[in-house]
Amino acid sequence: MITRRQLIKTGMAGSVVLLAAGFLASPQPDLPAASQGRLVFLQAADAQIIRSLAPVMLGMAGLALDDIVRGVDVAIAHLLPAVQQELRQLFDLLGNRWARRWLAGVHSPWAQATPDELAAFLQRWQQSPLLLLRSGFQALHALINAAWFGNPASWSALGYQQPQQVMGLLP
Amino acid sequence: MSLPDPVADGVASGWRVLDGAAQTQDLQLSCDVLIIGTGAGGGMTAEVLAQAGLDVLMVEEGALRTSRDFRLLEAKAYPELYQESASRKTADKAINILQGRTVGGSTTVNWTSAFRTPPETLAWWGERYGLQGLNPQAMAPWFDLAEARLGIADWQTDPNPNNSVLERGCQALGLKHGRIRRNVRGCWNLGYCGMGCATNAKQSMLVTTIPGALQHRAGLLARARVDRLLPAADGKTLQGAEGSLLAADGHGLTGRKFAVRARHVVLAAGAIGSPAILLRSQLGGAQVGRRTFLHPVVVSGAVMPQRIEAYNGAPQTVYSDHFMHTQPLDGPLGYKLEVPPVHPLLMGVTLSGFGAASAGLMQQLPHLQVVLALLRDGFHPDSQGGQVRLRQDGSPELDYPLNDVLWDGVRRSWLTMAELQFAAGARQVQVLHEQADLQSSWKATRAQILQLPLKPLLARVVSAHVMGGAAMSSQPEEGVVDEYGRHWQLRNLSIIDGSVFPTSIGANPQLSIYAFALRAAHHLRDALNRG
Numbered sequence: 277m278i279t280r281r282q283l284i285k286t287g288m289a290g291s292v293v294l295l296a297a298g299f300l301a302s303p304q305p306d307l308p309a310a311s312q313g314r315l316v317f318l319q320a321a322d323a324q325i326i327r328s329l330a331p332v333m334l335g336m337a338g339l340a341l342d343d344i345v346r347g348v349d350v351a352i353a354h355l356l357p358a359v360q361q362e363l364r365q366l367f368d369l370l371g372n373r374w375a376r377r378w379l380a381g382v383h384s385p386w387a388q389a390t391p392d393e394l395a396a397f398l399q400r401w402q403q404s405p406l407l408l409l410r411s412g413f414q415a416l417h418a419l420i421n422a423a424w425f426g427n428p429a430s431w432s433a434l435g436y437q438q439p440q441q442v443m444g445l446l447p
Numbered sequence: 448m449s450l451p452d453p454v455a456d457g458v459a460s461g462w463r464v465l466d467g468a469a470q471t472q473d474l475q476l477s478c479d480v481l482i483i484g485t486g487a488g489g490g491m492t493a494e495v496l497a498q499a500g501l502d503v504l505m506v507e508e509g510a511l512r513t514s515r516d517f518r519l520l521e522a523k524a525y526p527e528l529y530q531e532s533a534s535r536k537t538a539d540k541a542i543n544i545l546q547g548r549t550v551g552g553s554t555t556v557n558w559t560s561a562f563r564t565p566p567e568t569l570a571w572w573g574e575r576y577g578l579q580g581l582n583p584q585a586m587a588p589w590f591d592l593a594e595a596r597l598g599i600a601d602w603q604t605d606p607n608p609n610n611s612v613l614e615r616g617c618q619a620l621g622l623k624h625g626r627i628r629r630n631v632r633g634c635w636n637l638g639y640c641g642m643g644c645a646t647n648a649k650q651s652m653l654v655t656t657i658p659g660a661l662q663h664r665a666g667l668l669a670r671a672r673v674d675r676l677l678p679a680a681d682g683k684t685l686q687g688a689e690g691s692l693l694a695a696d697g698h699g700l701t702g703r704k705f706a707v708r709a710r711h712v713v714l715a716a717g718a719i720g721s722p723a724i725l726l727r728s729q730l731g732g733a734q735v736g737r738r739t740f741l742h743p744v745v746v747s748g749a750v751m752p753q754r755i756e757a758y759n760g761a762p763q764t765v766y767s768d769h770f771m772h773t774q775p776l777d778g779p780l781g782y783k784l785e786v787p788p789v790h791p792l793l794m795g796v797t798l799s800g801f802g803a804a805s806a807g808l809m810q811q812l813p814h815l816q817v818v819l820a821l822l823r824d825g826f827h828p829d830s831q832g833g834q835v836r837l838r839q840d841g842s843p844e845l846d847y848p849l850n851d852v853l854w855d856g857v858r859r860s861w862l863t864m865a866e867l868q869f870a871a872g873a874r875q876v877q878v879l880h881e882q883a884d885l886q887s888s889w890k891a892t893r894a895q896i897l898q899l900p901l902k903p904l905l906a907r908v909v910s911a912h913v914m915g916g917a918a919m920s921s922q923p924e925e926g927v928v929d930e931y932g933r934h935w936q937l938r939n940l941s942i943i944d945g946s947v948f949p950t951s952i953g954a955n956p957q958l959s960i961y962a963f964a965l966r967a968a969h970h971l972r973d974a975l976n977r978g
């Protein structure tokens with residue numbers, strides 16, 4: 277949980293929004309999705325958010341969502357504790373049903389939200405006048421894209437491959 | 448056949464290398480010269496001092512990774528070799544910063560472009576900051592020496608298609624341009640320099656000066672983060688430094704500590720890194736961390752009719768300095784044009800937009816051509832760069848506000864890049880901004896660029912060139928070190944890395960750091976051997 281004191285100390289432009297979220301945030305997340313196997317950082321509810329958003333963010337269907345969730349988890353595990361803490365706040369916020377509804381504008385729980393609803397949320401945050409919401413969008417964008425395009429399974433659709441003349445010579 | 452790994456062989460042959468993660472107790476070490484950080488500045492300094500017979504110890508926060516670890520795989524390379532997994536950001540998150548964090552520092556992952564410091568930059572430092580000793584004639588022998596050491600020479604192979612588009616665009620628009628010299632020996636022209644060079648062709652510190660120092664009995668302690676410098680009781684010198692040993696994941700703490708006693712300390716943790724250590728040591732002073740520069744970079748992507756495969760081939764071989772010279776040095780920001788290598792992960796993360804539009808672009812990856820413009824910050828009176836500060840847990844953060852003078856440069860350089868890409872035959876062009884989309888003509892792109900709102904986290908801004916924050920000066924109160932990197936207050940502390948520059952360089956900085964480091968290190972060598 278974010279304490280008011282922490283929020284005030286972040287001193288970011290737009291922290292007012294998070295402050296409001298701090299009041300809203302209560303320990304009642306949406307129902308957690310089915311278990312994801314062993315994740316280091318992401319909790320079940322966070323994983324569901326990634327599962328719901330990834331196809332809309334990437335504009336692709338039929339994605340290996342478990343791989344993307346795991347990729348996001350690994351990526352976050354390598355970040356600084358201070359950055360992880362910010363991401364914790366972001367996921368807690370999105371996982372909170374009031375914040376989801378009023379800050380993200382997504383009315384159904386993440387698992388049930390329609391692609392249109394999710395796209396509208398992403399666009400609202402992407403284009404928000406508040407820096408903090410734009411940075412929330414950017415964090416999700418970077419994590420999901422890194423998780424997918426870092427995965428060799430994504431490459432054939434791009435027509436990308438590593439240089440064959442050297443790959444066979446690597447240990 | 449598999450590729451040779453001379454650095455791993457050297458370690459196996461008994462070089463003095465310690466891995467912080469493997470230590471089962473606290474370490475107490477001593478040496479003549481402690482070098483903190485093993486990048487461009489630290490690597491060069493280590494070799495000069497070790498060759499002179501001094502007992503040198505290098506301490507590096509990152510791990511020792513060698514060519515056998517370099518698998519041309521972004522998802523492996525970024526967490527292992529970069530600060531914050533290649534996602535370090537400025538305080539408002541508007542600029543993504545690439546910096547190395549491994550033995551060899553950023554030189555292990557850099558793109559091998561080698562430029563001497565532009566003479567106008569050196570002249571400006573003379574006039575403006577009293578650093579006349581660093582004039583082009585005085586620096587020439589140090590550039591010669593660095594170039595000889597690192598095989599820096601003209602690149603004889605044809606540019607890859609990504610670079611050729613830049614060249615053709617410059618020709619079509621009548622912009623002055625040239626070919627880039629590179630620090631490589633026997634390069635395979637693969638294009639994966641940013642993930643560590645698997646063939647050891649890139650003459651980074653990892654394969655040149657660091658082995659050179661280790662062969663001269665220097666020591667290396669990797670996965671060890673210096674937390675603070677230790678001042679002596681007199682307040683005028685340092686006793687050494689202390690820090691934490693890092694776990695095998697490269698980030699967690701093992702709970703083990705290390706302390707090093709040294710006659711002399713060289714801070715070479717890079718821009719952001721070196722000021723952070725000073726700040727954590729409460730050796731701040733008003734100037735520390737101030738005027739940190741980035742060469743903020745903006746980007747334009749083009750869909751070309753022909754295959755470009757910007758992921759293959761030497762990443763940067765063509766440049767244009769045309770717009771570095773179209774206005775006064777301290778006027779509206781000048782910009783340098785180059786191209787980046789384009790690999791899926793970094794491209795996916797860097798591309799603006801989401802959903803079907805960005806998927807459509809990613810699926811044309813082989814046809815994607817990308818130009819970047821590097822803005823020359825730190826000369827215009829309103830371009831004061833950023834400030835390094837510490838988070839509560841002691842980790843550094845760079846606060847770099849984007850202001851009007853920068854945004855003006857952003858817009859002008861977008862216009863140039865888009866026009867150039869169309870002139871070189873692009874089918875469609877899109878500058879990287881959250882409200883831009885692919886346009887099919889120069890006219891339409893121009894109209895779009897002119898109305899894009901210039902705001903952080905709408906325009907994509909990135910940087911791979913962090914400089915400044917512990918500036919050289921001719922007067923103690925105006926900077927942190929003198930022109931040889933000697934700290935103005937602490938007599939046995941030098942700073943020898945990219946943090947000493949009083950402005951940005953106005954060209955990719957590695958060779959500037961090498962030359963400055965060689966000059967500073969020879970001076971230090973003579974002083975230590977006398978003393």
Ligand SMILES: Cc1cc2nc3c(=O)[nH]c(=O)nc-3n(C[C@H](O)[C@H](O)[C@H](O)COP(=O)(O)OP(=O)(O)OC[C@H]3O[C@@H](n4cnc5c(N)ncnc54)[C@H](O)[C@@H]3O)c2cc1C
Pocket residue numbers: 483484485486487488489506507508509545546547548549550551552553554556557558559560561562641671672673674715716717718720721724763911912913943944945946954955956957958960
């Ligand atoms: C992807 C990329 C591409 C680039 N391409 C080019 C190019 O083509 N041409 C060019 O001229 N320049 C390029 N650069 C920039 C150039 O490599 C750097 O400017 C240069 O290496 C900086 O040298 P430095 O000594 O200041 O710091 P670095 O080389 O960054 O080294 C600093 C080292 O200090 C270590 N360190 C930091 N804090 C601590 C601590 N507390 N304790 C112990 N160790 C610490 C870091 O882990 C790092 O290894 C590129 C950089 C990147 C990241």
Ligand code: SF4
Pocket residue numbers: 559631633634635636637638639640641643644645646647648649760761762
């Ligand atoms: S292009 Fe040359 S220097 Fe770069 S990674 Fe490939 S072989 Fe190494």
